[in-house]
Amino acid sequence: xxxxxxxxxxxxxxxxxxxRVIAFFEIExxxxxxxxxxxxxxxxxxxxxxxxxxxxxxxxxxxxxxxENGDGLYALFSESRTDDSGGSGGSDDNSSGSGGDDxxxxxGGDDxxxxxxxxxxxxxxxxxxxxTRVFEVKDGQLRLDPIESNEVYTLxxxxxxxxxxxxxxTEIQRYSDSDGDGRYQRVSxxxxxxxxxxxxxxPVIEQPLLYFSTDDSDLIAVRSDxxxxxxxxxxxxxxxxxxxxxxxxxxDDFHSGDDDRLVFDTGIGLTSKDHLASFITDLSYDGQNFxxxxxxxxxxxxxxxxxxxxxxxxxxxLS
Numbered sequence: 197x198x199x200x201x202x203x204x205x206x207x208x209x210x211x212x213x214x215x216r217v218i219a220f221f222e223i224e225x226x227x228x229x230x231x232x233x234x235x236x237x238x239x240x241x242x243x244x245x246x247x248x249x250x251x252x253x254x255x256x257x258x259x260x261x262x263x264e265n266g267d268g269l270y271a272l273f274s275e276s277r278t279d280d281s282g283g284s285g286g287s288d289d290n291s292s293g294s295g296g297d298d299x300x301x302x303x304g305g306d307d308x309x310x311x312x313x314x315x316x317x318x319x320x321x322x323x324x325x326x327x328t329r330v331f332e333v334k335d336g337q338l339r340l341d342p343i344e345s346n347e348v349y350t351l352x353x354x355x356x357x358x359x360x361x362x363x364x365x366t367e368i369q370r371y372s373d374s375d376g377d378g379r380y381q382r383v384s385x386x387x388x389x390x391x392x393x394x395x396x397x398x399p400v401i402e403q404p405l406l407y408f409s410t411d412d413s414d415l416i417a418v419r420s421d422x423x424x425x426x427x428x429x430x431x432x433x434x435x436x437x438x439x440x441x442x443x444x445x446x447x448d449d450f451h452s453g454d455d456d457r458l459v460f461d462t463g464i465g466l467t468s469k470d471h472l473a474s475f476i477t478d479l480s481y482d483g484q485n486f487x488x489x490x491x492x493x494x495x496x497x498x499x500x501x502x503x504x505x506x507x508x509x510x511x512x513x514l515s
């Protein structure tokens with residue numbers, strides 16, 4: 197049990213809906229501060245106890261809160277950490293880096309079911325075989341994602357297919373509900389150039405890119421709005437830069453030792469590694485994560501990657 201006097205002064209409140217923690221707050225000196233819930237967080241509710249687990253790059257941090265008198269306010273009971281090798285670490289890990297996807301089956305603080313691997317979830321309103329409305333699951337709530345004039349949603353068996361016309365051609369995304377709970381995750385995307393469009397920069401890779409990893413070598417789509425995690429094999433993390441868009445990408449398990457690669461299939465006319473390097477404004481390392489900045493709106497964070505383990509040998513620029 198914790199005896200830190202600063203912790204003993206703090207209280208915590210959890211908002212629970214349908215047995216899931218959708219928000220939690222720290223209360224100190226009468227001031228309420230909402231804590232963020234990320235994709236790597238999960239919560240387990242058992243009686244008057246809530247266990248919070250956070251997956252970090254060096255293991256899992258577990259914090260237990262207890263509501264002793266049933267007033268809805270919880271006290272911090274204990275903190276512990278289990279490292280990747282299975283050993284128990286010290287309490288109160290203040291590491292700044294967050295790890296990868298939380299695959300726990302506990303009630304999660306993120307929006308997705310355990311089968312989603314921490315990835316973003318969607319729901320679709322389907323009437324007479326037609327997708328009429330699209331919702332993103334955000335903070336435990338359904339938020340309408342309007343269907344734009346250049347988007348079309350169709351059904352392919354139990355999957356939903358989104359087709360969007362872009363300047364270079366067509367982007368196709370596939371959504372699947374793997375466990376039948378009514379919530380879908382993106383499983384792949386494909387970029388198909390339009391042979392009738394004007395000549396100009398456009399993506400080179402035409403085969404589908406996955407949003408999840410397998411035990412083989414995979415082409416994985418990197419998106420700034422979703423969790424990105426590879427697996428076994430030599431994975432290629434594929435970036436697509438688009439003018440005027442904000443992209444802050446984060447890869448949770450880039451391993452140069454497995455011959456993982458960063459692939460820039462840009463569509464904006466990059467011609468070489470030197471050309472790409474000319475746009476870099478920041479290269480930094482915080483002791484745990486490697487950061488590459490291009491503009492205030494475009495950056496890449498490689499979680500758990502040291503500068504000595506990354507070089508231009510692991511970068512491809514397609515044009």
